[in-house]
Amino acid sequence: MAEMTYRGALRATLREALQQDERVFLMGEDIGAYGGAYGVTQGLMAEFGEKRVKDSPIAESVLVGCGVGAAMAGLRPVVEIMSINFSLLAFDQIVNVAAKLQYMSAGQINVPLVIRTVTGGGNMLAATHSQSLEGWFAHVPGLKVAAPATPADARGMLAAAIRDPNPVIIVEHSLLYPIKGEVPDGPHVTPLGKAKVVRAGKDVTIVSYLRMTLTALAAAEELAKEGIDAEVVDLRTLRPLDRETFVASARKTHRAVVVEEGWGTYGIGAEVASSIASAAFDELDAPVARVSGEDVPMPYNKELERAAIPDAARIVAAVKSLL
Amino acid sequence: MARKTPVAGNHSEAPSAAPLSAEQVAESYRLMLLSRLLDERVYALNRQGKAPIVASAQGHEACQIGAVWALDKTRDLFVIYYRDIATCLALGYSVSELMLGYMARRGAPFSGGRQFPYGGADLKRRVINTSNVVASQIPHAVGAALAFKMRREPSVAIVHFGDGATSEGETHESMNFAAVHKLPVIFFCENNGYAISVPLRKQLAMARISDRAAAYGFPGVTVDGTDVAATYRAVREAADRAREGGGPTLIEAVVPRLMAHTTDDDERRYRTAEELEERKRRDPLPRLRQTLLDGGLLTADGDSAMRRQCIAEIDQAMAAAESTPYPDESTFYDHVYAPQAKK
Numbered sequence: 001m002a003e004m005t006y007r008g009a010l011r012a013t014l015r016e017a018l019q020q021d022e023r024v025f026l027m028g029e030d031i032g033a034y035g036g037a038y039g040v041t042q043g044l045m046a047e048f049g050e051k052r053v054k055d056s057p058i059a060e061s062v063l064v065g066c067g068v069g070a071a072m073a074g075l076r077p078v079v080e081i082m083s084i085n086f087s088l089l090a091f092d093q094i095v096n097v098a099a100k101l102q103y104m105s106a107g108q109i110n111v112p113l114v115i116r117t118v119t120g121g122g123n124m125l126a127a128t129h130s131q132s133l134e135g136w137f138a139h140v141p142g143l144k145v146a147a148p149a150t151p152a153d154a155r156g157m158l159a160a161a162i163r164d165p166n167p168v169i170i171v172e173h174s175l176l177y178p179i180k181g182e183v184p185d186g187p188h189v190t191p192l193g194k195a196k197v198v199r200a201g202k203d204v205t206i207v208s209y210l211r212m213t214l215t216a217l218a219a220a221e222e223l224a225k226e227g228i229d230a231e232v233v234d235l236r237t238l239r240p241l242d243r244e245t246f247v248a249s250a251r252k253t254h255r256a257v258v259v260e261e262g263w264g265t266y267g268i269g270a271e272v273a274s275s276i277a278s279a280a281f282d283e284l285d286a287p288v289a290r291v292s293g294e295d296v297p298m299p300y301n302k303e304l305e306r307a308a309i310p311d312a313a314r315i316v317a318a319v320k321s322l323l
Numbered sequence: 324m325a326r327k328t329p330v331a332g333n334h335s336e337a338p339s340a341a342p343l344s345a346e347q348v349a350e351s352y353r354l355m356l357l358s359r360l361l362d363e364r365v366y367a368l369n370r371q372g373k374a375p376i377v378a379s380a381q382g383h384e385a386c387q388i389g390a391v392w393a394l395d396k397t398r399d400l401f402v403i404y405y406r407d408i409a410t411c412l413a414l415g416y417s418v419s420e421l422m423l424g425y426m427a428r429r430g431a432p433f434s435g436g437r438q439f440p441y442g443g444a445d446l447k448r449r450v451i452n453t454s455n456v457v458a459s460q461i462p463h464a465v466g467a468a469l470a471f472k473m474r475r476e477p478s479v480a481i482v483h484f485g486d487g488a489t490s491e492g493e494t495h496e497s498m499n500f501a502a503v504h505k506l507p508v509i510f511f512c513e514n515n516g517y518a519i520s521v522p523l524r525k526q527l528a529m530a531r532i533s534d535r536a537a538a539y540g541f542p543g544v545t546v547d548g549t550d551v552a553a554t555y556r557a558v559r560e561a562a563d564r565a566r567e568g569g570g571p572t573l574i575e576a577v578v579p580r581l582m583a584h585t586t587d588d589d590e591r592r593y594r595t596a597e598e599l600e601e602r603k604r605r606d607p608l609p610r611l612r613q614t615l616l617d618g619g620l621l622t623a624d625g626d627s628a629m630r631r632q633c634i635a636e637i638d639q640a641m642a643a644a645e646s647t648p649y650p651d652e653s654t655f656y657d658h659v660y661a662p663q664a665k666k
Contacts, residue, residue, distance in 0.1 A: 070470045
């Protein structure tokens with residue numbers, strides 16, 4: 001085990017993939033000499049050259065579309081979209097093509113494309129740079145959507161994504177990049193589609209993903225001080241969704257709160273809550289509660305932004321409302 | 324037509340490629356005739372409720388066949404669009420295979436009945452088609468060309484699209500990206516003057532679509548797309564240049580659209596009776612027939628015999644497709660995801 005930042009863990013996996021598989025190449029805006037808008041690809045162009053680490057024009061649609069074409073032709077492109085907000089410019093290629101080509105061609109062509117992108121708010125980047133849109137992609141059959149919350153998962157899930165024969169979107173959170181954590185030594189793969197109980201507890205289940213998993217863990221610590229023992233489940237992969245793990249937890253604790261940073265209306269939390277309610281209705285002692293981002297375009301002002309994003313206090317309050 | 328139709332190529336240098344042989348010209352005519360008769364038949368099938376949607380290639384056949392002659396089926400990639408019927412026949416698809424696609428039957432070549440006719444992919448024959456969202460196929464040719472270049476393969480990717488696609492952002496992004504990376508890709512625009520009902524003068528404010536190439540920094544040519552040989556020469560030149568590392572080319576093949584956009588369209592709402600009459604004079608089929616008759620490569624009797632043979636082939640394909648079952652419902656969820664082992 002070694003301590004690594006989330007950013008460093010991602011970089012280690014990219015480096016390893018570039019070393020081990022000559023089909024792998026990286027493509028994105030400012031990923032070369034600049035090292036990526038969030039520094040993930042720092043040093044990789046110097047090490048592997050411009051052929052393997054390609055700076056692209058500001059053109060998200062062709063960035064993804066070209067990745068689809070290269071993947072179809074046998075390469076393993078890892079495309080970086082600087083922000084999930086800009087992925088909207090590539091929505092056609094992601095949703096209409098990457099997700100469907102395998103099906104539309106009756107299995108003749110698969111698209112082993114990895115898209116890395118950055119989601120979420122908290123940086124005073126306002127309405128068009130702070131959205132959590134991963135749920136839109138998680139809605140689409142044919143895509144896989146992974147959202148690692150820890151350096152170890154970032155390392156292992158990106159490795160799994162690069163090995164996967166399907167298009168995988170890796171959703172990273174800008175506030176997680178400097179976070180440090182223990183990462184197993186050497187290459188390791190964390191299977192996609194497996195949620196994880198990251199804190200065992202018996203009184204209530206808190207289901208979350210990405211940065212909100214850390215917020216949920218902080219809330220669990222607060223609750224512990226008051227003698228409430230919360231179990232925290234990190235979804236880790238949004239599609240395919242591992243319902244079994246969080247439903248089992250809710251069956252055990254009889255109460256559940258679902259937390260997400262993005263908008264609640266039609267949100268990921270709705271899917272999770274409905275899954276728990278349908279599978280474990282008779283075992284629940286209270287309705288499933290939800291904590292989600294406020295239904296507003298993200299304000300620029302720090303205090304207003306803070307009010308729009310769930311925090312530990314809101315999670316604590318939601319848990320208490322069930323007891 | 325509201326504007327003068329450009330027909331002459333604006334590439335003046337002598338073509339480097341060997342001209343088509345007499346056999347190739349004669350075969351071009353057979354393919355054109357087969358494509359036309361198939362096209363007419365599936366239109367009828369649509370009206371009988373047997374083929375859900377048909378996009379006609381009538382008027383486009385010559386340029387489609389000429390483009391295929393210019394490329395290498397064993398190593399090049401054909402990113403086609405929904406109107407490429409003659410392209411597929413020239414690539415070697417049988418009418419029986421294509422008929423399965425029209426009728427959405429089991430074993431249909433590109434999608435096994437999961438996508439519009441011609442939509443999907445056929446890796447064995449190096450054909451892909453994701454064009455049902457207009458222009459979305461264009462970046463795929465660019466990406467494949469990137470792979471060819473990275474692996475130092477002497478392959479070329481050609482991507483077909485209509486004039487309507489040239490207004491999409493994806494087209495611009497693709498051409499620019501291909502130019503920056505000097506990729507072996509041929510942008511092949513089958514310009515029939517209409518984006519469904521919107522005429523060219525409402526789509527662009529310049530005389531020629533091919534003029535756009537200059538803005539990206541690669542050659543652009545306009546050819547008479549009703550002329551197999553002219554199209555062949557232009558595509559061959561572009562392919563030779565691409566294989567030598569010279570980067571992309573934009574080819575605009577100007578063709579008449581002899582039918583409505585698709586079977587879902589009634590073009591009488593936006594095309595005048597005169598125009599519908601005028602376009603028949605630009606039909607490539609009688610033109611090539613006359614050339615062959617004049618050159619002694621075809622006789623009137625030979626033409627009739629060829630026509631009967633094509634019709635028999637289509638009859639047979641139709642009967643075979645009608646007796647082919649639909650895709651099995653048990654395969655409904657197959658291929659949503661690729662199995663992990665497939666790498």
